[in-house]
């Protein structure tokens with residue numbers, strides 16, 4: 069990094085993670101270094117079970133690296149905090165709260181105090197944006213998988229975190245809703261300016277949203293390549309039609325397919341280490 | 345209409361079966377009172393000792409269950425929440441749970457005498473061990489994801505306890521209460537073996553020593569119906585209180 073570059077907001081420095089499992093130690097992340105600059109959008113793509121969620125959990129403050137360090141604005145990550153909004157792969161919507169209460173949960177905490185009027189306004193806005201307004205009083209048990217996912221997204225957006233850590237946030241959505249959610253995310257970012265780490269299996273999604281894509285290897289996760297996405301923001305759907313988009317997509321897809329194939333071999337060779 | 349019929353049908357069937365057995369000649373008639381004999385006796389006793397018996401038994405069951413659950417909730421919570429503690433304490437709990445309360449009666453009498461406390465302690469014992477197991481198995485199954493989500497939204501430990509852990513614990517408390525109530529009613533007769541003068545268990549035992557079979561049946565039916573009514577009431581309350589749950593534990 070040149071001296072003139074601005075300080076990164078998130079920095080992985082030679083990070084390794086190893087878990088103790090019933091079958092002995094399992095190396096999940098190996099010697100990973102990368103940085104995320106302010107307002108940068110970084111996507112991570114890699115095969116299932118390679119260690120992507122683990123990397124995100126380090127930034128979120130739930131997993132400590134076995135070696136190396138992860139810093140946020142130059143300081144090692146402590147515990148979790150509201151400045152880092154996390155959208156978990158398994159959503160984690162609160163089943164005992166209605167849709168609107170779920171979205172309001174973060175706003176009712178001491179850490180994010182706001183006036184009742186403001187709170188109502190924020191909750192209403194995100195319910196509308198996520199297409200959940202008709203279900204304000206419904207409990208999550210009555211929602212579809214895609215609606216729960218949107219609810220988890222709304223709940224995370226509502227507290228306006230500086231960082232967004234998103235673990236396959238659009239995975240359960242149909243193609244139309246997914247593309248709508250992607251555009252919505254771009255709008256929120258344009259308006260609020262966040263620094264984003266996104267985990268996805270979709271190369272198109274990664275290109276469409278990111279300024280930088282990191283392809284990681286089959287477990288243990290190492291960095292295969294870091295690809296800068298050259299398209300300026302704001303972006304819209306027409307980007308998908310550009311020939312450069314197609315070229316970049318095939319290039320990344322090749323890289324990714326090789327790693328997915330490697331993961332397949334790994335899984336069939338060692339059934340005891342099937343990803344959990 | 346259909347619903348009522350469906351609810352009543354098994355009971356009518358049971359009564360029919362009872363008549364069939366009583367009139368079949370298979371059983372000595374003096375050993376098998378008919379349903380209407382029992383009904384008559386119940387009517388008679390309702391004007392006599394029965395209300396007092398029901399009151400005494402219900403009071404003992406309530407007290408035993410209240411004390412048992414009061415202890416089972418915090419203990420079950422700790423065991424469910426802290427895996428290491430559970431591994432340590434689990435065998436002990438299962439050891440004590442396996443003991444039939446009736447086997448403890450001699451000890452209870454020696455240590456606590458033959459008054460009200462002795463009876464309530466037997467019920468407390470049964471309620472506690474039934475409740476604590478339901479509690480800690482329920483709590484242990486609470487997914488850690490909810491606590492994680494709350495933390496990433498900025499919740500403090502206190503907020504996590506109040507806004508995440510308490511609501512997730514309520515359904516398990518209600519289930520523990522239901523199970524404990526059931527077990528306590530099932531243990532009632534044993535507890536009233538301890539020199540009880542009043543109570544449904546005492547009624548049954550007295551009747552037993554005088555071969556008053558109809559009274560024995562009255563006692564049994566009362567216990568069954570009171571337990572059933574309480575379970576229904578609790579189930580209805582749970583459905584209201586935890587409407588968010590996918591299903592109420594059967």
Ligand SMILES: Nc1ncnc2c1ncn2[C@@H]1O[C@H](COP(=O)(O)OP(=O)(O)OP(=O)(O)O)[C@@H](O)[C@H]1O
Pocket residue numbers: 087088089094096114115116117118119120121122123157287341342343344
């Ligand atoms: N706390 C843990 N203890 C032991 N092993 C773990 C733990 N967390 C994750 N693992 C293992 O580490 C590996 C990587 O898990 P991780 O969840 O990071 O994968 P992933 O890349 O997010 O996969 P996916 O794309 O399927 O979500 C898996 O094999 C998983 O079983």
Ligand SMILES: [Mg+2]
Pocket residue numbers: 120121122157235
């Ligand atoms: Mg994952």
